[in-house]
Amino acid sequence: MLSEAARARAARLGLRPGRPNLEEFAATLEELARANPRIVALTSDSRGSGKLGPFGKALPRQLIEVGIAEQNLVGIAAGLAACGMKPFAVSPSCFLTARALEQIKNDVCYSDVPVVLVGISAGVSYGALGSTHHSLHDLAALRAIHNVTVVVPADNFETREAVRAAARAEKPFFLRFGKAPMYDLHPAGTRFEVGRAICLREGRDMAFLATGETVVHALLAAALLEEEGIQARVLSLHTVKPLDVESVLRAGRECGCLITVEEHMVHGGLGEACAAVLLQAGVAKPFRVVGIPDEETVTGSQADIFRHYGISMEGLAQTARELLGVARPAAAVGV
Amino acid sequence: METCGIDRKPTGAGDGGRGAGSGGGAGYGSGPDDRSCRGEMTDRELALKGIALRRKLLQVIHHAGAGHTGGGLSCLDILIVLYHRVLNVRPEAVDDPNRDRYVQSKGHSVEALYCVLADRGFFPESDLETLCRYRSPYVGHPTRHVRGIEMNTGALGHGLSICVGMALAARLQDAPYRVFTLLGDGELAEGSVWEAAMAAAHYRLDNLVAILDHNRLQITGPTREVMCNEPLEDKWRAFGWTVRRVDGHDYAALTRALTDPPVAGRPTFVLADTVKGKGVSFMENVARWHHGVPSDEELARALAELDAAEQRLRGEVPA
Numbered sequence: 001m002l003s004e005a006a007r008a009r010a011a012r013l014g015l016r017p018g019r020p021n022l023e024e025f026a027a028t029l030e031e032l033a034r035a036n037p038r039i040v041a042l043t044s045d046s047r048g049s050g051k052l053g054p055f056g057k058a059l060p061r062q063l064i065e066v067g068i069a070e071q072n073l074v075g076i077a078a079g080l081a082a083c084g085m086k087p088f089a090v091s092p093s094c095f096l097t098a099r100a101l102e103q104i105k106n107d108v109c110y111s112d113v114p115v116v117l118v119g120i121s122a123g124v125s126y127g128a129l130g131s132t133h134h135s136l137h138d139l140a141a142l143r144a145i146h147n148v149t150v151v152v153p154a155d156n157f158e159t160r161e162a163v164r165a166a167a168r169a170e171k172p173f174f175l176r177f178g179k180a181p182m183y184d185l186h187p188a189g190t191r192f193e194v195g196r197a198i199c200l201r202e203g204r205d206m207a208f209l210a211t212g213e214t215v216v217h218a219l220l221a222a223a224l225l226e227e228e229g230i231q232a233r234v235l236s237l238h239t240v241k242p243l244d245v246e247s248v249l250r251a252g253r254e255c256g257c258l259i260t261v262e263e264h265m266v267h268g269g270l271g272e273a274c275a276a277v278l279l280q281a282g283v284a285k286p287f288r289v290v291g292i293p294d295e296e297t298v299t300g301s302q303a304d305i306f307r308h309y310g311i312s313m314e315g316l317a318q319t320a321r322e323l324l325g326v327a328r329p330a331a332a333v334g335v
Numbered sequence: 336m337e338t339c340g341i342d343r344k345p346t347g348a349g350d351g352g353r354g355a356g357s358g359g360g361a362g363y364g365s366g367p368d369d370r371s372c373r374g375e376m377t378d379r380e381l382a383l384k385g386i387a388l389r390r391k392l393l394q395v396i397h398h399a400g401a402g403h404t405g406g407g408l409s410c411l412d413i414l415i416v417l418y419h420r421v422l423n424v425r426p427e428a429v430d431d432p433n434r435d436r437y438v439q440s441k442g443h444s445v446e447a448l449y450c451v452l453a454d455r456g457f458f459p460e461s462d463l464e465t466l467c468r469y470r471s472p473y474v475g476h477p478t479r480h481v482r483g484i485e486m487n488t489g490a491l492g493h494g495l496s497i498c499v500g501m502a503l504a505a506r507l508q509d510a511p512y513r514v515f516t517l518l519g520d521g522e523l524a525e526g527s528v529w530e531a532a533m534a535a536a537h538y539r540l541d542n543l544v545a546i547l548d549h550n551r552l553q554i555t556g557p558t559r560e561v562m563c564n565e566p567l568e569d570k571w572r573a574f575g576w577t578v579r580r581v582d583g584h585d586y587a588a589l590t591r592a593l594t595d596p597p598v599a600g601r602p603t604f605v606l607a608d609t610v611k612g613k614g615v616s617f618m619e620n621v622a623r624w625h626h627g628v629p630s631d632e633e634l635a636r637a638l639a640e641l642d643a644a645e646q647r648l649r650g651e652v653p654a
Contacts, residue, residue, distance in 0.1 A: 040507070064503065067537075072496045072530035079500020079514075082486060084432060085507065087500075102490055103527075107497055111479060111487040 001180075001303040006220050006313040013223055015183040015216070018156040022120055022177045026051035028163040029088060033062050038086045039167060040064055044073045050090040050120050070100040077115045078107035086114060086167060092126070093119025093135035093176055101141055108172045109147040116166040116173045117148075123213065123263030124292070125178040127302040136292050138176065140268025143241050148172040149194060150241040154215035155182045158238050161192035169194075178213045178263070180302055185216060185236070195239045197247040203231035206320055207251040210261035211237045211270050213302075214290075214311050218261050221316035228329050232320065243273050252278045257286035257323045261311060266291040286323050290316065376419055378586040379648065384419075385412050385584075386645045388450045389614045390638060391460070396446055397634045399466040401475060405624035407447035409550040409583070409609040410517060414451045416589040417515060426456040429483055435512050436501045438486050440494020441519035441548060442476040443626070449473060449481070457483035492525025494518065495545055499534050502543040502602075515544045515593075521553030523564045529574070536575025539600040544593065545576075547604065548583065550611035554625045567606055576604040583607030615640055 002010065018024070033039040033055065041047075042064045047056055056063040064080075066073045070091050077089040089096070096119050097104065108115045119138055126133035142150050149171065153159040159177065166173040185200060192198070200215070201222050208218035215236045222232035233255055235247055252258060258278070260271035271289030278284070290310055298308045306312055310319055321328055370377045376384070388411055396402030418424070423435040439448055446466070453460040458481065465471035472480035476489025488494055494516040501514045522528065535543050547567070555561050564570070568578045577598045581588040592605045611625070612618030615637040618627075629637060646652045 037507075061507070066530075066534055069527075069530035069534070071492075071527040072499070072534055075493055075496025075527065075531065076500035076503065076534065078486070079438075079497040079502075080504045080507075081500075082497070083436070083501050083504035083508070085504050103493060103496070106487060106490050107493055 001301070002220070003312065003314065006217075009220050009223055009313065010183055010216070013219070015185065018182045018184045020051075020179050020181050021153055021156060021159040021213075022051050022179055024156040024159040025118065025163055025175070025177050026055060028160045030055045030058060032164065032167050033059050036086065036167070037062065038084065040080060040085055040087050042066060042073050042077050042087055042089045044068055044070050044091045044095070046091050046120065049092060050118070052090065070095045071103050074100040074103035074115070074117070075107050078103065078111060078113050081108075081113035081115045082111065086116075088116045088118050088166075090118040090120060092133065093122035093138050094126070094133050097135060097138035097141055104142070104148070105145050109145050112147060112171070114170045114172065116169070116175060119174065119176045121179050122176040123178060124297065124302050124305045125180065127300055127305045130299065131297055134297060136265040136297070137268075139240050139262070139264045139270065142174050143268060143273065148174055148241070149239065150174045150176070151194060151239050152176045152212035153238050154210075154212055154236045155185045157184060157186045157190065158192060158198075158236065162194070162238065165192075165194045176212065178302070180213065182213065183216050185219060195242050195244055197235045197237045197239070197244040199233065199235055199247070201232065201234040203233040204255050205231045206257045206259065206324060207233035207235065207255040208259050208261055208316065209235050209237055209248060209251060209270065209274055211240055212263055214261040214263055214306075217306070217312050217316055220313035221320065224313055224317045225320055228326070230320065230324065230326070237270060240270055240273065243277060245277050248274050248277050249281050249283060252281070252283035252285055255285070259288045259290055259316065259319055259323065261316065262291045263306075263311070264291050266293055288319055288323055290319060381415055381419060381586045382648055383645065384454070385415055386614070386641050386648070388415065388447075388454060390641050391450045391454075391463075392446055393615070393629060393634055393637050395450065395463045395466055397629050398464060399468075400628055401467045401626075402446045402628060403443040403626045404628065405552070405611040405618060405621070405626075406441065406444040406519065406548065406550065408613045408615065408618065409611045410441070410444050410548040411447045411451070411613070412584045412586065413517065413546055413548060413589060413607055413609070414447055416586055416593060418451050418455050420590050421593045422515065423512065424483070426483065429457070433510055433512050436485050436498070436514045438494045438497050438501070438514075438516045439477050439488055440516045441491065441522055442489035442494075444517075444519075444548070445475060445477050448477065448484070452481070452483045455483075491519065491522040492527040495528055495531035495535070498543055498545070499531050499538070499540065502535070502540040503538060505542055506540075513542045513544065515546065517546045517548055519553070520547060520549050520551060520558050520564060521561065523547075523567075524562045532571065532574045532576065535602040540602045541597040541600055543602040544597075545602065545604050546593070547606050548609050549606055550609045552611045552620065552622045552625070554622065556622050571604040571606070575601060577601045578604045578606060580606040580608070583609035584613055614644065
């Protein structure tokens with residue numbers, strides 16, 4: 001839930017409210033599965049959370065329920081994939097990427113079978129349910145495993161395209177979706193390519209390098225900063241692995257400072273990935289990683305938690321001002 | 336469903352079967368059958384192969400300076416029966432979509448699998464001289480880089496879930512293949528095994544066979560002491576499986592247990608009572624041979640024992 005000021009700014013930017021990425025995922029998967037009987041969805045008592053109820057009704061033969069057993073979910077998916085099926089293993093990311101991490105590492109990635117791992121209700125989507133249900137480690141864990149593509153879509157368009165790309169892929173894939181309704185961020189005709197960032201806004205004073213459900217906040221912050229004379233570039237880095245090194249380096253070389261934004265712990269996620277790329281290329285610009293800090297996560301809804309940690313239009317704009325060394329304009333005080 | 340030229344016989348393996356092997360190095364299963372008339376290997380010929388491959392296994396592990404000797408010797412006879420009488424797999428058709436699938440869940444006994452695959456012609460036996468060497472695909476656990484191996488295993492508790500997926504795929508594709516896995520008894524402490532056991536029965540996967548290499552020892556000591564998993568027959572039956580208990584070194588009994596038709600709608604659990612270190616007297620039932628590597632002197636003694644066993648089997652010296 002955006003602040004009133006952020007909602008008003010989204011309206012001024014012409015952003016249309018979309019639906020939760022999870023719903024877009026489920027609808028896209030059903031459309032693909034109708035045309036391709038090799039596609040199966042596996043759930044761990046998670047068809048409701050995964051919005052796959054309609055899929056199960058329409059294509060009962062293509063939905064495999066394994067019960068609350070995430071290790072088995074991933075192992076079974078690997079066996080199906082090894083025998084020519086195209087499985088999507090759908091489970092809350094907090095469980096999928098912790099409890100079944102060894103199955104992901106060995107059965108899927110090391111065995112190199114084309115399973116699509118779908119981490120649903122990811123990040124702090126289940127904010128109020130507490131840290132058992134948060135997945136703030138998943139990007140770090142999967143970045144440390146060889147042979148998996150990691151995509152975190154920012155809106156319904158990126159979700160649709162990512163699901164299609166994953167369905168075509170002959171390699172392991174991880175997709176990460178949240179529950180909240182997303183604004184449509186991309187103009188018609190935008191091209192989606194796995195491993196290639198999408199530039200949502202040009203600018204050279206600074207750049208926001210954001211991923212997933214944080215991208216909209218970066219985009220709104222950039223619009224706010226423009227009124228203060230600050231031109232901010234906004235990149236949607238939907239593919240966290242392999243990272244679009246070229247776009248990150250270009251932003252590092254062309255922009256005055258950089259802020260990464262992610263719904264993930266600040267350790268091991270997008271921010272550290274970008275930092276490593278930049279430093280190893282000799283690009284050292286003022287740099288901040290915005291995410292969830294290494295502490296017991298504050299309680300509340302996803303929106304509460306985002307706001308608390310500065311993942312909001314207002315919070316990101318303020319981090320940018322601090323990094324740029326400019327004062328908050330009087331008109332913006334209190335915003 | 337057809338299996339590799341084996342005639343169906345009436346169910347005979349039953350749930351009783353025999354206990355563990357004789358433990359003396361000469362207790363390989365044998366007995367008259369009519370296989371030789373059909374050009375198939377007789378039990379006696381398989382027993383000779385069992386001795387030859389034990390020799391090979393020890394030499395390969397000795398050469399590499401690494402390997403899981405005890406478990407390899409305990410599951411070798413099971414693998415020989417699988418690859419000579421049960422699995423519909425051929426070295427020249429490793430990508431045949433209708434081939435049977437075998438996943439070795441107790442991946443650490445990979446040296447035994449390598450020896451059987453090499454013997455069946457999946458790759459040259461000389462490849463095994465590279466076991467555990469720099470850049471060799473023949474590493475200490477199964478990988479798909481080796482011809483004939485279906486999945487990368489080695490972390491315990493994974494194989495049965497993978498096989499549930501494979502068996503489900505066969506059903507979804509209306510394909511005739513069967514799926515087999517080999518579990519270790521220490522492995523049964525992994526909770527994921529039981530997740531998979533439940534799912535196999537839930538989905539009535541009668542095209543799935545899980546074999547237990549029940550040698551009763553794991554790295555620390557007797558499985559009963561480390562983490563008791565008995566009563567195994569009751570547990571697997573309670574999970575909805577058909578249980579067949581056999582002497583895991585008796586080729587005829589293993590053949591029946593692995594080829595008799597399944598009970599419709601039920602996965603099959605073959606509880607194979609085995610002896611860790613089977614065939615080498617000083618390795619049998621000794622936990623330290625879990626991954627013990629024979630010295631030059633130990634190798635010589637072991638090979639001499641195997642030579643004697645072979646002579647007895649050939650009737651060259653009195654048993």
